[in-house]
Amino acid sequence: MTVLHLADEGEAADLAAFLSRLLHYDRGAAVRLQAAGTALAVFGRPPSFEVLAIRAVRLAKPYENGIDVTLDVTVSAGELLETVDESAATAGVPAAVTGPPWAGVLPPRGGWQAEPGLPEPGQLRRLVAASVAEFRSRTEELAPEARTRAELDRIGREIWSRTVAGTGLPVRAVHAAQSLGFLRGDDQVLFSSGSWLRLRTPYGSVAVRRAGLGTLGISVR
Known part of the structure; x- marks a missing residue:
């Protein structure tokens, strides 16, 4: 090995x-x-x-x-x-x-450019907390017979597909960064390359395809 x-x-x-x-x-x-x-x-x-x-x-x-x-x-x-x-x-x-x-x-190895508009780290963490709280509140308000997997998924998609402050970065990417232990400290930067967005921190990165941009920027390796 x-x-x-x-x-x-x-x-x-x-x-x-x-x-x-x-x-x-x-x-x-x-x-x-x-x-x-x-x-x-x-x-x-x-x-x-x-x-x-x-x-x-x-x-x-x-x-x-x-x-x-x-x-x-x-x-x-x-x-x-x-x-x-x-x-x-x-x-x-x-x-x-x-x-x-x-x-x-x-994601491509090169061609990354910094994107403006990413909120400061504290705001990002508060955004995730507020989104989690909203999901819990909305699902708890459902009648038992309406609390189906399809309805929970629908609410989740609505919340986590929202974008962060007009950057195009979905909230689910920030949630993932926090859940994986990346969203610590005060050094988070948003980059783009072709159809990809990447939230980079000193502890790791989360990358996601931007909706509506086709296959531009794809790197098949």
């Missing part, structure tokens, strides 16, 4: 936490790993949010045993988590799995 040497114990702990959160939403989650040099990108898609989550991990050295200069493989998130050794700051690369459809369509 190929062993990845992470930069330090903190990187290993953060990787384990990210994988654990993905598995919370999908016990059969897969992740796509892409590495070059001393940077590893871990892509996942928590189904509840319909966004792409990206965790960047620093490596102490590219690979051992003479592996090629790049790594690109889709693996089981659970099997990857089992290989993470926080004290040794290492992780093994499990056997490849047949990737889900999303794993074949990733």
Whole structure:
């Protein structure tokens, strides 16, 4: 098994936490790993949010045993988590799995430009809290016979599809960032590239396709 040497114990702990959160939403989650040099990108898609989550991990050295200069493989998130050794700051690369459809369509690597209009971090967190409270309130007001899965999904889509302050970023992307532990601190930036929007924080990014822009900016790798 190929062993990845992470930069330090903190990187290993953060990787384990990210994988654990993905598995919370999908016990059969897969992740796509892409590495070059001393940077590893871990892509996942928590189904509840319909966004792409990206965790960047620093490596102490590219690979051992003479592996090629790049790594690109889709693996089981659970099997990857089992290989993470926080004290040794290492992780093994499990056997490849047949990737889900999303794993074949990733955001572009370049061409990102900063987008204006993103509210300050405190406002983003309050927006998520208010949206969660609204969902709970509206669903609790439903009569028992009306509280169907279809109606709950309809209310959820209405709330989470709203955009943030005219930026085009759906509220569900901010909710995903908070649920995955990304929405901490005071350094969040919104970027765009083609049809993609990406909310970047020091702890990870959430990317989503903008509605109505077709396939522009798609990167199939």
